[in-house]
Amino acid sequence: MVYLSSCGDKLAGDLSIEKSFLSLEVLWRNSVVCYHHTTVDTQNLIRKSHYDFIAAGFPFEIIDGDNFHFQQQFxxxxxxxxxxxxxxxxxxxxxxxxxxxxxxxxxxxxxFGVREGRCTRGIYGSLVKINKLNQMIQNIFKKNLHDENADIDYIMLIDIEGLLSIEKGDKEYDRRLVLFCLAISHLVIVNMMGDINETLKDMLTLCADSLKQIGVNTTNQPIVHFVLNQKADPNIENHMEAIKKIIGDLKENKLAEVIDISLRTFHTL
Incomplete structure (x- = not known):
């Protein structure tokens, strides 16, 4: 007992506020598990708290990245x-x-968590309320959705775990993430460091083709914008040749039959 106590004191002594990190999603996971095994009053409290949390715009977990579990009912x-x-x-x-x-x-x-050393795990969502008075934003969405009646109340932003992870090395897991995004989204941003590699091209093509075959997507043709991030020269005019080659490769794989691909959907940062 003395040994265990001294070990506990040592571990506690090694922890500092600066180095500690309490994962909020773990607390929410536990509350959701308890939700189905508690009193009605407690259920109402958990449900209202989670609703308020989401309505306030805080990121919430959709897919548990550790277990690939979806709390569908809750x-x-x-x-x-x-x-x-x-x-x-x-x-x-x-x-x-x-x-x-x-x-x-x-x-x-x-x-969304962006602290140093933190990577998104699983799938997260965040609701952003649109100000009705912001006509410019409304007009942009109407133009992109080709729907003049598309008055938007909220934007649901979906942030997923990074693809092509060396640690995980699971192409099937990556494919599920891409398939999920293409199936539920009006607009998908493909964010790349530099250029689009062959693995991601193949994955996009495979997932888009799968959607076409099984017909589960909620939008007819999701708009996909490609962001070539962290370019030394962010001037898109200086990257036109490379972008045209990417477009040609994607069209060669018949991806253009499922998603809209053109020069206007490419951006550099």
């Missing part, structure tokens, strides 16, 4: 509260450490 109950709202779904995919979360946070002011 999330359905929560998100049904938004069923009368018009929601535009934007997903971002790309290799590990390509700063996907940082890009979303910069573009939309989200709170």
């Amino acid at each position: 999330l359905t109950e929560i998100l049904n509260e938004f069923h009368s709202r018009r929601i535009l779904v934007i997903s971002i995919i790309g290799p590990q450490n390509s700063d996907k979360s940082t890009l979303l946070s910069y573009m939309f002011g989200t709170l």
Whole structure:
């Protein structure tokens, strides 16, 4: 007992506030597990707390990246509260450490975790409320969705785990992530460091073809924008030849039959 106590004191002494990190998603996972095994009053409290958390724009876990588990019943109950709202779904995919979360946070002011050494695991969502008075944003969405009646109440941003992870090395897992995003999104951002490699081209083609065959996508043809990130020269005019080659390769793989691919969907940062 003395030995265990001294070990515990040593471990506690090694911890510091600066080095410690309490994962909020683990706390939410535990609350969801308890949700189905507790009193009605506690269930109402958990449900309301999670709804308030999502409505406030905080990132929430959709797919548990450690176990690839989807709390379908619980999330359905929560998100049904938004069923009368018009929601535009934007997903971002790309290799590990390509700063996907940082890009979303910069573009939309989200709170996806971007601290040093942290990588997104699984799939996260964040609701961004659109100000009805912001006519410019509304017009952009109407133009991209080809729907003049597309008054958007919220944007649902989907941030997924980085693809092509050396540690995980699971192409089937990556394929599921890409398939999920293409199936549910109105717009998908493919964020790349530099250029699009052959593995990602093949994955996009395979997933897009799968969607076409099984017909599960919620939109007719998701708009896909490619962001070539961390370019030494961000002037897109100086990268036209490389971009045209990428477009040619993607069209050669018949990806253009499923998603919209053109010069206007490529961007450099």
